[in-house]
Amino acid sequence: xxxxxxxxxxxxxxxxxxxxxxxxxxxxxxxxxxxxxxxxxxxxxxxxxxxxxxxxxxxxxxxxxxxxxxxxxxxxxxxxxxxxxxxxxxxxxxxxxxxxxxxxxxxxxxxxxxxxxxxxxxxxxxxxxxxxxxxxxxxxxxxxxxxxxxxxxxxxxxxxxxxxxxxxxxxxxxxxxxxxxxxxxxxxxxxxxxxxxxxxxxxxxxxxxxxxxxxxxxxxxxxxxxxxxxxxxxxxxxxxxxxxxxxxxxxxxxxxxxxxxxxxxxxxxxxxxxx
Numbered sequence: 084x085x086x087x088x089x090x091x092x093x094x095x096x097x098x099x100x101x102x103x104x105x106x107x108x109x110x111x112x113x114x115x116x117x118x119x120x121x122x123x124x125x126x127x128x129x130x131x132x133x134x135x136x137x138x139x140x141x142x143x144x145x146x147x148x149x150x151x152x153x154x155x156x157x158x159x160x161x162x163x164x165x166x167x168x169x170x171x172x173x174x175x176x177x178x179x180x181x182x183x184x185x186x187x188x189x190x191x192x193x194x195x196x197x198x199x200x201x202x203x204x205x206x207x208x209x210x211x212x213x214x215x216x217x218x219x220x221x222x223x224x225x226x227x228x229x230x231x232x233x234x235x236x237x238x239x240x241x242x243x244x245x246x247x248x249x250x251x252x253x254x255x256x257x258x259x260x261x262x263x264x265x266x267x268x269x270x271x272x273x274x275x276x277x278x279x280x281x282x283x284x285x286x287x288x289x290x291x292x293x294x295x296x297x298x299x300x301x302x303x304x305x306x307x308x309x310x311x312x313x314x315x316x317x318x319x320x321x322x323x324x325x326x327x328x329x330x331x332x333x334x335x336x337x338x339x340x341x342x343x344x345x346x347x348x349x350x351x352x353x354x355x356x357x358x
Contacts, residue, residue: 093108098121117307118166118306121167121304123302134314136313137261138234138261139313145307147306148182148308149183150169152181153293155299168180231317232264236249243337249262249282256282329355
């Protein structure tokens, strides 16, 4: 796979009319209605580079959830940002979007239709789990560190139990603090497959034979019941000293509330609780 530089990921300043970005451009909130929440990555993704999100807020009363995918359209060239990623942006061509549902997000591989290029994901039956290591997620020739891929509950008395529900995908992927990412995996010269990752588990190729002759941007549609999302930065290569310290501390505590008993700076406690 191509080397991933580990660039700091942000949302593009071009986005839907109902979207508000925070000053760091890493948090996107839909401020009203249920639509016009389409966002893009600021820069094109590299092969094997995951664009990872955490669901921070939800809004009751709407049907539907987060949508995520890839587009070959440079956001700066769009006259207007479409109201919906599905079907509006997909119908423009060169866009591949997957709708995250409460269940059945895994894609069934059909060997007889390997040449097809689906644009739209949906509710598809499950397939058997694939083995992945504790430290990295492997998809074909792509290797993604798993440290940040799995969502975590809010710090509390039973957070150590709830965290296991995220790790095993026992909770709906649309739950608060679930982490959902999109990545494209090279498949021969000039093509790639799009994979959706939910809490560290590969859902399979939700779009196949995507041309890679143009830069590919991530699409995020903060739609309906999904109210606010935040970009999670994934560290490739050697982990930072800060990350190593966090891992060491977390390894030796029962649950995150125990951090309050340690004589550590408050900023470090906060970092260990929430990351």
